[in-house]
Amino acid sequence: MEQLLLLLIFLPLVGALVTAFSGNAAKHVALISAMVSLALALVMVCNFTPDASTQFAVSYPWIQQLGVNFHAGVDGISMITILLTNVLVPLIILAAYQHGYKSPNAFFALILFMQCGLLVVFTAMDAFLFYIGWEAALIPIYFICAIWGGKDRIKVNMKFFVYTIAGSLFMLLGIIYLYLQNPAKNFEIQALYNLTLDSSQQTWIFWSFFIAFAIKMPIFPFHTWQPDTYTEAPAPGTMLLSGIMLKMGIYGVIRWLLPIVPFGVQEWGNTAIILSVIGIVYASLIAFTQKDAKRLVAYSSIAHVGLISAGIFALNTQGMQGAMVQMLSHGINVVGLFFVLDIISSRLKTNRISELGGIAKQAPKLAIVFLIIVLGTVALPGTNGFIGEFLLLMGVYQYNVWVAVFAGLTIIFGAVYMFRMYQNIMLGKTNELTIGFTDIKGSEKVVLYAICALIIALGVYPKPILQLSEASVQHLIEQVTQKLTSVN
Amino acid sequence: MNIIITITVTALVVLYAGLFKAKKALLPITLIGLLTSLAFVVTSWGTNQSYYGMMQMDNFALAFSGITILGTLFIFLLTQNYFSKESDNIAEYFTLILFALSGIVIMVSYQNMSMLFVGLEIMSVSLYILAGIRKSDFASNEASLKYFLMGAFSTGFLLFGITLIYGATGSFDLGVINSYLVNNFQTVSPLLYPGIILVMIGLSFKIGAAPFHFWTPDVYEGSPTLITTFMSTVVKTAGFAAFLRLFAGTFAAAHDFWLPPLMVIVCLTLFIGNVTALFQKHFKRMLAYSSISHAGYLLFSLVTLTDHSSSNVLVYAAAYTFATIIAFAVLILVKQKTGSDHFDSFNGLAKRNPLAALALTIAMLSLAGIPLTAGFIGKYLMFMNVMWEYQIYLVGFAILNALVGFYYYFKVIVAMYFKEGNEVVLETPLQYKVVLVLSVIITLFLGIYPAVILNLI
Numbered sequence: 001m002e003q004l005l006l007l008l009i010f011l012p013l014v015g016a017l018v019t020a021f022s023g024n025a026a027k028h029v030a031l032i033s034a035m036v037s038l039a040l041a042l043v044m045v046c047n048f049t050p051d052a053s054t055q056f057a058v059s060y061p062w063i064q065q066l067g068v069n070f071h072a073g074v075d076g077i078s079m080i081t082i083l084l085t086n087v088l089v090p091l092i093i094l095a096a097y098q099h100g101y102k103s104p105n106a107f108f109a110l111i112l113f114m115q116c117g118l119l120v121v122f123t124a125m126d127a128f129l130f131y132i133g134w135e136a137a138l139i140p141i142y143f144i145c146a147i148w149g150g151k152d153r154i155k156v157n158m159k160f161f162v163y164t165i166a167g168s169l170f171m172l173l174g175i176i177y178l179y180l181q182n183p184a185k186n187f188e189i190q191a192l193y194n195l196t197l198d199s200s201q202q203t204w205i206f207w208s209f210f211i212a213f214a215i216k217m218p219i220f221p222f223h224t225w226q227p228d229t230y231t232e233a234p235a236p237g238t239m240l241l242s243g244i245m246l247k248m249g250i251y252g253v254i255r256w257l258l259p260i261v262p263f264g265v266q267e268w269g270n271t272a273i274i275l276s277v278i279g280i281v282y283a284s285l286i287a288f289t290q291k292d293a294k295r296l297v298a299y300s301s302i303a304h305v306g307l308i309s310a311g312i313f314a315l316n317t318q319g320m321q322g323a324m325v326q327m328l329s330h331g332i333n334v335v336g337l338f339f340v341l342d343i344i345s346s347r348l349k350t351n352r353i354s355e356l357g358g359i360a361k362q363a364p365k366l367a368i369v370f371l372i373i374v375l376g377t378v379a380l381p382g383t384n385g386f387i388g389e390f391l392l393l394m395g396v397y398q399y400n401v402w403v404a405v406f407a408g409l410t411i412i413f414g415a416v417y418m419f420r421m422y423q424n425i426m427l428g429k430t431n432e433l434t435i436g437f438t439d440i441k442g443s444e445k446v447v448l449y450a451i452c453a454l455i456i457a458l459g460v461y462p463k464p465i466l467q468l469s470e471a472s473v474q475h476l477i478e479q480v481t482q483k484l485t486s487v488n
Numbered sequence: 489m490n491i492i493i494t495i496t497v498t499a500l501v502v503l504y505a506g507l508f509k510a511k512k513a514l515l516p517i518t519l520i521g522l523l524t525s526l527a528f529v530v531t532s533w534g535t536n537q538s539y540y541g542m543m544q545m546d547n548f549a550l551a552f553s554g555i556t557i558l559g560t561l562f563i564f565l566l567t568q569n570y571f572s573k574e575s576d577n578i579a580e581y582f583t584l585i586l587f588a589l590s591g592i593v594i595m596v597s598y599q600n601m602s603m604l605f606v607g608l609e610i611m612s613v614s615l616y617i618l619a620g621i622r623k624s625d626f627a628s629n630e631a632s633l634k635y636f637l638m639g640a641f642s643t644g645f646l647l648f649g650i651t652l653i654y655g656a657t658g659s660f661d662l663g664v665i666n667s668y669l670v671n672n673f674q675t676v677s678p679l680l681y682p683g684i685i686l687v688m689i690g691l692s693f694k695i696g697a698a699p700f701h702f703w704t705p706d707v708y709e710g711s712p713t714l715i716t717t718f719m720s721t722v723v724k725t726a727g728f729a730a731f732l733r734l735f736a737g738t739f740a741a742a743h744d745f746w747l748p749p750l751m752v753i754v755c756l757t758l759f760i761g762n763v764t765a766l767f768q769k770h771f772k773r774m775l776a777y778s779s780i781s782h783a784g785y786l787l788f789s790l791v792t793l794t795d796h797s798s799s800n801v802l803v804y805a806a807a808y809t810f811a812t813i814i815a816f817a818v819l820i821l822v823k824q825k826t827g828s829d830h831f832d833s834f835n836g837l838a839k840r841n842p843l844a845a846l847a848l849t850i851a852m853l854s855l856a857g858i859p860l861t862a863g864f865i866g867k868y869l870m871f872m873n874v875m876w877e878y879q880i881y882l883v884g885f886a887i888l889n890a891l892v893g894f895y896y897y898f899k900v901i902v903a904m905y906f907k908e909g910n911e912v913v914l915e916t917p918l919q920y921k922v923v924l925v926l927s928v929i930i931t932l933f934l935g936i937y938p939a940v941i942l943n944l945i
Contacts, residue, residue, distance in 0.1 A: 065942040066872075135859040146906050154906050158898065165894055169887045172868075176875050176883075 005056040008040045008082070012089075013132055016112035020105050034090035041070055041086035045237035048079055050467050052475035054125065062129075064167065067179070067186035070085045072123040076386040076472030080324050080465065081122040081251050088243045089115050091450060091457050095339045096236045097443040099346060101398045106235075108341045114240060123246050127175045127187040130256070134212075136169055137248065148234040160229040167212035167222075174208030175392055177201075178260065193479070199267065206264030209257045210272065216249030217305045219272070220279030220376060230298035233341030238294070242301050243331040243339065250305070250327055253312055254320070262483045267314040273311055273399070273405035276313070277406045279306035293344075293351045296421055297337045300377070305329050310407050311392035317470075317477055319395020323471040325462060326388025329376065332458075333385060336373035339424040340366065343444055344425070348433055353421060358430030363439035367426050369448040374422050375459075376455040378415040387466075404457035490532070491540050491553055492593050494525040499586035506579020514582055515564065521586070521758050522561045529554040534653065541661060542600045546856035547945045552729040560720040562927065563714060566817055568919040570714055574613030581621060585718060587763050588614035588635075592722065594727040598910050601650045601660040604730060605622065608646070608694065611726065612639050615719060617647055619711040631642045631710025638693065638703040646690025652683030662738045669741040676742075684739055684746055688753075691734070695727035697783045698756040708776035713823065716772065717816035720779045721809040728786050728801055736797050747897055750790055755885065757784035762892040771819055772829045774896055775812065776854060781893065782808050785886065788870040792877045799943050800869040807862030807934060810927040814851035817923055821861045825914050834900050836909020844916055845904045847924040854931045856897040857890055 015033025053074035057073035120133025290296035311319035360367035379385035397404035498521025591610030620632025656677035696704040761781030768774035856861035
């Protein structure tokens with residue numbers, strides 16, 4: 001049981017290597033690896049005690065001369081993101097099942113390799129290890145998007161890559177700075193929590209980390225890479241980017257930014273919230289005018305993530321708990337949305353809203369699951385989106401009423417553009433293009449039914465998820481407020 | 489000493505083997521000679537032998553000897569089918585490379601300024617000839633002449649500097665110069681400072697640091713690719729070791745004096761190397777400029793002198809050497825097949841030759857400094873090194889340059905994987921495979937578990 005975490009982290013890596021050399025069976029091997037990972041994650045959840053402690057911790061000296069340890073562990077916050085990763089990866093692999101991407105071995109191996117990087121990010125208790133995982137997750141997704149992507153893939157992905165790596169290099173600068181400040185000369189998270197930094201140092205560290213996380217999420221005005229990259233990427237790439245990778249930024253803020261530089265957050269958190277809210281309104285307005293459904297969902301993702309980031313920087317339990325649930329919900333919903341759009345575009349070769357219509361008549365099953373996913377996205381009570389957004393708005397409301405008013409627009413706007421998209425694609429008259437549309441079948445059914453089940457299950461009974469992270473979140477908030485009050 | 493003797497004897501044996509037309513025996517003899525000298529490096533580890541105060545075989549010297557010998561060994565493996573096309577008399581080239589290597593071993597182990605000069609000249613003269621071995625090729629001749637003129641010029645600077653330092657301290661011995669500096673810190677002779685600056689300029693020429701880099705692109709491009717590989721990896725590493733031995737050791741006491749001019753050199757080197765590399769259309773020329781920018785990162789180790797400065801350079805040099813050898817090895821293969829080193833000739837290489845493409849990708853990731861490759865550890869150490877004194881602006885500047893670096897290193901990855909190319913099959917000779925695989929293993933191993941090489945010296 002002690003080595004469970006090591007197994008969880010490195011199983012995808014082994015899976016990736018086997019997949020790469022598995023000949024024609026690549027997708028099956030990848031799916032098996034992902035399913036085993038999911039099973040391991042479920043075993044972990046069952047053995048997890050929902051208190052604030054770090055569990056399943058493993059720590060080995062790695063590069064002793066540099067003070068680097070392979071130190072990983074799981075608390076409630078990590079547990080949610082581990083669950084998210086390991087639930088979504090099998091779904092994403094299954095979603096790519098019928099597509100027939102060329103060189104499938106490399107394709108599926110890269111997905112699993114990325115899973116390994118993501119799990120390192122979500123469990124690292126050592127800043128150096130965190131950085132390694134951060135970059136290790138980027139390289140595979142860059143190749144996935146740039147090899148299997150659309151027409152403009154090379155230029156778009158170069159922008160994406162340079163953007164994100166710019167952010168992470170400044171984060172590296174911050175990490176080195178923290179290391180040098182640390183008298184123990186190591187990267188242990190606990191040691192970094194205990195550092196006493198003055199306010200100008202905190203400001204510098206805040207920005208060096210915040211920019212890296214803001215680019216990843218993305219928060220306005222660091223979002224310009226996102227719509228193009230999402231649109232040009234192959235569907236599984238988009239799902240990985242929006243479903244899991246953007247949570248790296250959110251997780252980074254919670255795990256590293258808030259506890260290490262609480263004064264920086266106190267001073268600049270306002271700015272971060274305002275940027276988030278601007279992002280919400282701005283992205284929603286742009287989403288209205290989109291003609292391409294994939295682009296519309298991409299912009300809606302900016303709006304949703306803006307609300308999550310505002311909820312985190314509000315620095316209270318509701319906001320943070322909302323962020324936890326919403327991370328999971330948004331991951332599930334957005335993967336569902338992109339998969340539905342991929343099904344449509346792989347059959348009709350287009351995602352332009354104006355060219356579609358009346359698909360519901362041809363494909364009633366798809367119409368129902370699509371509707372459930374859209375309802376989850378617009379946060380209808382009884383779906384998973386509601387719990388998260390409700391808690392997030394409560395958190396933001398406690399912080400400032402006006403911010404909550406503007407942040408609340410995300411739900412109203414979201415409902416409008418999402419329903420309009422659904423209406424134009426699924427309802428209305430069937431046209432020449434959509435007349436031959438065939439309903440979902442095989443692995444498509446499995447993925448979409450699973451997603452719908454998750455949407456409803458989490459919406460009706462979110463308690464287990466909330467319980468999982470509650471103690472850790474409370475501990476974190478206490479830790480931060482304690483640090484803030486101890487000086488004032 | 490036994491290292492230098494082994495290398496020199498090997499060189500002579502190779503020369504005689506060439507005389508008797510024993511072409512098949514050349515490579516085995518060379519490899520055996522190099523492996524023997526590598527064995528000597530290992531066995532004399534930690535013995536710290538001094539040879540009449542002229543050379544000091546300390547761990548620093550041994551580590552850098554080891555890495556340069558290993559690099560040369562790899563380059564010799566790449567000679568398969570390479571020189572035989574150039575000329576019938578390939579023994580001379582083998583010999584010249586080996587002579588250059590013996591000069592390099594002196595350069596990394598000198599304890600006396602005169603030995604620095606002797607080592608540098610043994611190496612340089614061999615290289616002047618090697619750059620011009622394509623007698624009928626215009627570019628090769630141009631490269632040779634340029635290299636010779638610039639080299640002679642820079643040697644002049646170096647000699648003048650050494651003379652001034654001798655005038656100030658009355659000795660060529662590094663130990664004496666060092667203690668003079670430490671003991672007479674307030675009353676140093678005014679001759680010394682111009683001496684240090686002139687030596688710095690002379691060595692900057694040799695390592696191709698801006699603004700003394702103008703010879704580099706033309707010489708690297710014009711020389712036969714294999715010689716370019718040798719120059720940009722082994723020779724560069726040796727130049728750095730020589731630089732380090734003098735400035736991190738002997739002149740350390742005068743750090744405050746030579747830091748400002750060094751900073752100018754560092755910033756210019758980084759900026760010019762990176763920005764110019766960005767606009768290159770040819771892979772070989774891009775590598776030439778990238779080698780300039782790497783010189784800039786390597787000089788970071790001298791900006792802040794710590795106990796680990798030389799060890800950091802060793803790691804960086806190892807990372808850089810093996811990645812560059814991969815890059816040039818693939819370049820040779822591609823150029824032999826397509827006749828061009830334009831980025832477009834790499835189009836679709838991933839399909840034609842997955843091994844070469846994968847190796848080149850890892851090399852580029854390493855040169856760009858992506859985690860889990862040796863290049864990241866190297867860059868990390870250099871950033872860390874200057875952060876000890878919180879030179880945040882310098883690191884910020886370096887980060888911007890690193891970003892530019894990503895862009896041009898990824899150009900070739902983009903060409904190989906994302907662009908369609910002609911489907912000519914590219915075969916990799918066995919020795920190339922060995923070099924590629926070994927270099928990739930070293931690059932990844934140093935990236936994942938660098939503890940073995942860190943703080944070695």
